[in-house]
Amino acid sequence: MSHIKIELRKEDVDFIKGVCDSFNKDPQELINVLHACQEHFGYLPAEVQEVVSEHLEVPVAKIYGVVTFYSFFTMTPKGKNPISICLGTACYVRGAEKVLDEFKKELGIQVGQTTKDNKFSLSSLRCVGACGLAPVVLVGDKTYGRVAPDDVKNILKEYE
């Protein structure tokens, strides 16, 4: 429910308007509009959704519904070092959940959240195509394989 109150700049609003215009303000294109906005802003704060609502003439409640339905969309800005833990079948059976729990414990956040200092954010995904390395953890572009819960502290240390 709580969201970060941000103030949009005029150029931000113009950007969103431009995206809506590029899709002929077609409400059917909502998901594409949201994709373009998230690519630009990094996330979809309430204020961005409100401007999209105004220009596509779609109720903001509907937009929030779409944003919360698709796991790709996020309303929280990602941290400087986004951490993704693979929970695909191979990683899962080799203990990825315990690794995830360790990250949650160390960072004090849940999946989909960002640490207060904006350093780390936590997300889970399904299969990165490196099942031989299971369980796999991604931090930014870097891949860590065969991660055990005990490794978590050391991984985080690299980004101190």
Add this chain to the structure above:
Amino acid sequence: METIKLTIDNKEIEVPKGTTIYKAAKELGIDIPTLCYMDLHDLNIENKPGGCRICVAEVQGKKNLAPTCSTNCEQGMVVKTHTTRVMNARRTVMEFILSDHPKDCLICAKSGNCDLQDMSHRLGIREIPGAEFAEMSTYRKDTSPSIIRELDKCIMCRRCETMCNDVQTVGALSAVNRGFMSTVAPAFEQNLEYSTCTYCGQCVAVCPTGALTEVNHIPQVLRALADPTKTVVVQTAPAVRAALGEEFGLAPGTLVTGKMTAALRALGFDYVFDTDFAADLTIMEEGTELLDRLSRHLKGDKTAKIPILTSCCPGWVNFFEHYFPDLKDVPSTAKSPQQMFGAIAKSYFAEKIGINRKDMVVVSIMPCLAKKYECQRDEFSVDGNPDVDYSISTRELASFIKQANIDIKTLHDEEFDAPLGESTGAAVIFGATGGVIEAACRTAYELYTGKKLERLEFTELRGMEGVRSAIIDFDGLPLNIGIAHGLGNARKLLDDVRSGKSLFHAIEVMACPGGCIGGGGQPLHHGNSEIIKARATAIYTEDRKKPIRKSHENPFIIKLYNEYLGKPGSEKSHHLLHTHYFDKQKKVIIKK
């Protein structure tokens, strides 16, 4: 038209292409159980997300059971609606729905009126396997001035979403989140109070469970009645008398005006008055404003806003404050009858009986949930004392009467008290769509032309079409009138007003389909428009029975102006009977 032949439960039927199995079965007299499904036939809107899976049936040659509400008939289809497989599937689905549903039926506001409870009974559910292991939702309860949301009881039928988005185009509610967390909520899961909700209550009217209910004000009313220092005055809206009987098993359209009056007196109200009196007063003020704006407009005065829009309906007022704030000086400034009544009761009448307004409690019985919010608006109070203290719905009044073990059916008819109980036929028809503008025409015609109206019933203004228009001849002046009921229809007319395309002189808008008789506080009609039509017929019957049928001929209205207000539109009238509107549009803060 292309037709399709199929067999349902060994009976053959031919239906037009595009017909669902559910509807075809219904034509054969087979009543397939449904839960999420809702058919608003007259509005041409169906809610059939195919989500609950209660309506499944077996289709020969298909592997999976088909949800009949959203599966179209196909040539030569063989459908079975009650095989063992179907009945087991229905029961399992129902058990799953019930597994994480709160089991507090005994004290739930919807108990006895709950589609989920009825379905559980109909399917013979006697146990819920695994219920003790089910994870229960703990979504926070949200209480707004009018509506309570208890999402733990939501079964995701999405009927409320259909009403809010497709019928009313308010867009306050949407399905959000996914999986176990999914629910129906306003944007960003804020409380309803901070959304664009108009409190029309149509979501409450269709909710199959106790997830959406009205705020219950009976305890406060009971306390006021028990307080010997308070004079408790009650007013009843026109639409209530045409529907209250349904809660006591009477046929839809049964008028219970006299019995309702008797019941209210038996409940202990000191004065039983009629909102209809204030409806007559509304016509005097709104009619005068219409004629004033019209004559200035005809003289070429650009400041005279035409069309004039009615302002009796609080759901409608909330709607234009949220969505058309740029047009907020277009609607009439006349308060709604409920608020006019409160203002007069706590000034004129309080002075007449020699009591302080703080010792008077005004209760209104309304077919409406937006009225609860309206009477709590700051501008409708004097030094923190509201003109109308509590507004209770038709459903709440029925419950109140039952709680007090009053048998309404055996009561003898009684009359309203004087002076705020006297009303005309023009006031009664406020309850049906088109009624306010018809009542206004009856008075405005005579005031404008100075001639006696030959034909009182403007039947061209009546009906159930969502948007209607008619030209009324004001002795050579053709008055162009528009009518909309349901906020989606109102939006169409408003868009024209905004773009300058509207040719209407006056427009009546009612937020609920059918007008107040289809209000969010009325006995539940489950989308059956025949019930609404029966209530409309009752309203027009009451009009015909009234000895006086034009607002300006109400002797107590004439007396009120002579003794107290002066004339319509006077300074005192403006102070007591008129209001102003606010810009409530949600705005995004933009840094320059």
